[in-house]
């Protein structure tokens with residue numbers, strides 16, 4: 001479905017992503033992990049057209065995407081969330097999601113954009129009533145709103161950036177289950193970025209690990225969790241070591 005070859009992003013003299021290649025098959029959940037600053041969001045920014053790659057190719061369903069504007073990429077069927085939710089706080093939850101729907105597959109129909117918003121809100125478990133305000137949402141609610149906005153665009157491939165950030169253990173489990181349901185019930189292929197391993201490892205089909213902009217490991221969760229290069233990177237902090245140990249069980 002997605003074939004990425006030799007992807008590079010430089011900011012001035014600094015290489016944020018250096019020569020990364022990978023593919024994602026239809027129906028898969030690919031986990032993309034790596035420490036903070038390893039280039040994960042930069043890869044998403046190139047896949048979604050926010051940044052043009054310095055080099056490399058991104059082919060989605062056989063068509064080259066690099067160089068396309070973000071709204072054209074959304075219309076090809078790639079939706080994304082942002083690591084830091086920045087909703088329009090003066091619009092309702094419903095309006096935020098319906099607005100995202102206009103940028104997706106339903107841009108020519110107000111009624112369809114609203115239907116897609118209702119469906120997306122129901123899937124993530126946010127209120128579908130049209131008056132609910134963004135201000136009432138905590139960290140978990142804002143993450144759900146990010147997912148609902150991405151879903152309302154009608155993606156075939158969903159790019160989920162740090163869906164667990166700021167959540168407690170129970171909320172993390174719920175978020176992981178939600179991503180799995182989005183794949184299982186809606187048939188949406190997913191690339192899921194996190195800097196921690198944690199619950200991601202029990203939901204994804206395959207994992208790819210970045211460090212300093214380079215791919216250092218790739219494979220089944222159990223293989224990656226016991227890869228010495230990955231353990232070395234994740235042993236940097238006690239929390240990471242604990243997660244790596246838990247993921248290996």
Ligand SMILES: Nc1ncnc2c1ncn2[C@@H]1O[C@H](COP(=O)(O)OP(=O)(O)O)[C@@H](O)[C@H]1O
Nearest residue numbers: 011016034035036037038039040041042043195
């Ligand atoms: N727009 C930008 N300009 C300059 N440097 C950037 C920009 N975006 C990201 N970077 C740098 O690229 C590196 C990778 O960042 P990022 O992809 O956001 O990492 P993460 O893996 O945490 O998502 C970091 O060192 C970051 O500071």
Ligand SMILES: [Mg+2]
Nearest residue numbers: 040041042083
């Ligand atoms: Mg990031």
